[in-house]
Amino acid sequence: NRQIILAKRPEGMPDESNLVLQEGAVPECGDGQVLVRTIYLSLDPYMRGRMSAAKSYAASVEEGAVMEGGTVGQVVESRHPDFNQGDYVLGRGGWQEYSVEQGKALRKLDPAQAPISTAVGVLGMPGFTAYAGLEEIGKPQKGETVVVSAAAGAVGQVVGQIAKMKGCRVVGVAGAEDKCRQVVEAYGFDACVNYKDDDFEKQLAEACPNGIDVYFENVGGKVFDAVMGLVNDFARIPVCGRIAHYNDTGLPPGPDRLPAFMGKILVKRLLLKGFIQFDYIHRAADFQRDMSAWIREGKVKYQEDVVEGLENTVSAFQGLLQGKNRGKLLIQVGED
């Protein structure tokens, strides 16, 4: 059972000295449990937080433990009445080839309904994040301008497509020309701006002639600063992620801009609300119904970036923190 353990907490960008591939035993399956062979491992930005000891909304992974992660796999042995050998399941098997999970924590997947990989992508946690954050906090109205950062990624691509369906002007922000092209051509955004361009602020202002009513925040950093210069009165900002800061080891150098920022929140009467997708778990059934229909009807498109082999997980995860992924990042751990 090849597995990747968190050997040592990273400072800055994690690498193979922090995340070590080792051979472990295939775990024993107890009563009520299921032994699962991993097919897809989902790689997600939140994993950087789990590697850190800093207090957060979920406990850190212990040093020496297998890294956590959402997985799609196939049942090898079941000691739970709801599962049989060969069933496809969604679980949290982590960065390894075989895992034992409580049957009650698994969800059975029907490969006839949708490709099984989508259970950790557009029909899973990232898709739900987009849906919940936009509907519950962003509340975009017809004719408004919605901006989303990390626009070509797992969450961003879905945010923009839902906002388009609601009749908004949708502007993406991404870090590469091909990503910007894809966001406009494949996902139907009205415009997409590359934040790495020298005149990014100017391009963003031109793409948002009526200002910004909803900003779906995925990154922080210079994108957030540029957006704040363009927000309209009563703008809503679902604070979903801050990936530009996940490898930070300290505060940025001054000057302290917090008073100016608080002033802007007051004068513009902004709503900024942080959320973790599970806060809206009561909307999960609505999401499954709506998103399945949108995919079936071709209203929502998606792209997955599948990297072969557990041994490539660490470099793929580094790539995710550097924008190398093209769509929802998955590791193909075993055959499907």
Ligand code: NDP
């Ligand atoms: P993506 O598929 O979007 O991949 C991450 C992308 O982030 C990269 O491809 C890169 O795109 C961008 N990025 C990386 N570094 C920077 C940087 N320094 N500045 C700007 N952009 C950067 O990941 P997800 O869609 O899975 O996640 C997107 C965000 O949503 C993350 O912040 C994540 O933490 C958050 N999230 C929050 C959840 C919640 O419950 N609150 C749940 C799920 C995700 P580019 O080339 O454009 O730079």
